[in-house]
Amino acid sequence: MPAEETVLDVKNLQTVFFTNSGLFKAVDDVSFSVRRGETLAIVGESGCGKSVTALSVMRLVPDPPGRIVGGSVTLEGTDLLDLDDAAMRAIRGNRISMIFQEPMTSLNPVMRIGDQITEAVRLHRNTTRKEAWAKAVEMLRLVRIPEPERRATEYPHQLSGGMRQRAMIAMALACRPALLIADEPTTALDVTIQAQILALIVELQKELGTGLILITHDLGVVAQTAQRVIVMYAGKKVEEATVEALFENPRHPYTRGLMASMPAVIALGSKNDARLVEIPGMVPSLTNLPAGCAFAPRCGLAVDRCRAEYPPLQDWGDHHFAACWRAAETAAPL
Numbered sequence: 001m002p003a004e005e006t007v008l009d010v011k012n013l014q015t016v017f018f019t020n021s022g023l024f025k026a027v028d029d030v031s032f033s034v035r036r037g038e039t040l041a042i043v044g045e046s047g048c049g050k051s052v053t054a055l056s057v058m059r060l061v062p063d064p065p066g067r068i069v070g071g072s073v074t075l076e077g078t079d080l081l082d083l084d085d086a087a088m089r090a091i092r093g094n095r096i097s098m099i100f101q102e103p104m105t106s107l108n109p110v111m112r113i114g115d116q117i118t119e120a121v122r123l124h125r126n127t128t129r130k131e132a133w134a135k136a137v138e139m140l141r142l143v144r145i146p147e148p149e150r151r152a153t154e155y156p157h158q159l160s161g162g163m164r165q166r167a168m169i170a171m172a173l174a175c176r177p178a179l180l181i182a183d184e185p186t187t188a189l190d191v192t193i194q195a196q197i198l199a200l201i202v203e204l205q206k207e208l209g210t211g212l213i214l215i216t217h218d219l220g221v222v223a224q225t226a227q228r229v230i231v232m233y234a235g236k237k238v239e240e241a242t243v244e245a246l247f248e249n250p251r252h253p254y255t256r257g258l259m260a261s262m263p264a265v266i267a268l269g270s271k272n273d274a275r276l277v278e279i280p281g282m283v284p285s286l287t288n289l290p291a292g293c294a295f296a297p298r299c300g301l302a303v304d305r306c307r308a309e310y311p312p313l314q315d316w317g318d319h320h321f322a323a324c325w326r327a328a329e330t331a332a333p334l
Ligand SMILES: Nc1ncnc2c1ncn2[C@@H]1O[C@H](COP(=O)(O)OP(=O)(O)OP(=O)(O)O)[C@@H](O)[C@H]1O
Pocket: 017, 019, 026, 044, 045, 046, 047, 048, 049, 050, 051, 052, 053, 062, 065, 066, 286
């Protein structure tokens, strides 16, 4: 497979939820792609649709109340939205895997770690139990769990939080998927362990050539690990750029707000009186969103046009896209 090959191509994805207060668009016309060996970060504040985007790619949106109502999710040339449930189960954990914030939600508490990885391997590979167990131990070693033979015989509660997350990573990568989705994989861990787990994910991803979607609130993590970023707001992709371009020249006012509220930017900034900047207002309710830019009520630059009409994602050069009528004016180094 050539290095530049696209492993995932998501086009115009739309996922809705039917709730008591009406239908809302949790993911609204979102497109992006991930290449082999590349890390794409998805950032944005709580509730903007990052996790639902990931769950849509995995076809794990709970239906009801949710449903994917439009678009395509093409993994290695196959549109996952066309597959029946059995075909999708054969791909999940095999060509595409996901790790979550809290490993205990995915690990079975009454099953030994080694057995869980063994089962995951045997679900997709025609191997004996013994071979699959050896693979499980090999994977535990790969994720740097000490004494992997012994740890494989232990139950999740016998492992520390960091080790459980390593075990999850081992399970997710056991079948060498083309794409790994990591949804806030380190948020539940101590700060020192967070850095180790992130470094491990990135190292293994490079070693195995896996495409990675990293969902995070933390722009510092993005700067360290990703090559490209998409910024979501109220279910929409409002900006997409390489990490360098996004940090040097954020074009959407929401992205600029995110940057300004990032402690590292302040620590490295030149102004002595720099303060943590709050993005004013609340994320809008995703029901009855106005036709225009949802960020308009929070954007100091809002013009009447933004409230009436959604600005299209425009290419500002070098594949830097931003959905803002005034992106050309707003772009300036922070
Ligand atoms: N099962 C569900 N039923 C109804 N609404 C849901 C469900 N799951 C998610 N949502 C809603 O979809 C929207 C997007 O949620 P999502 O979890 O993708 O946000 P997020 O950006 O990942 O936030 P966070 O960073 O807090 O995880 C939110 O308004 C959320 O309340």
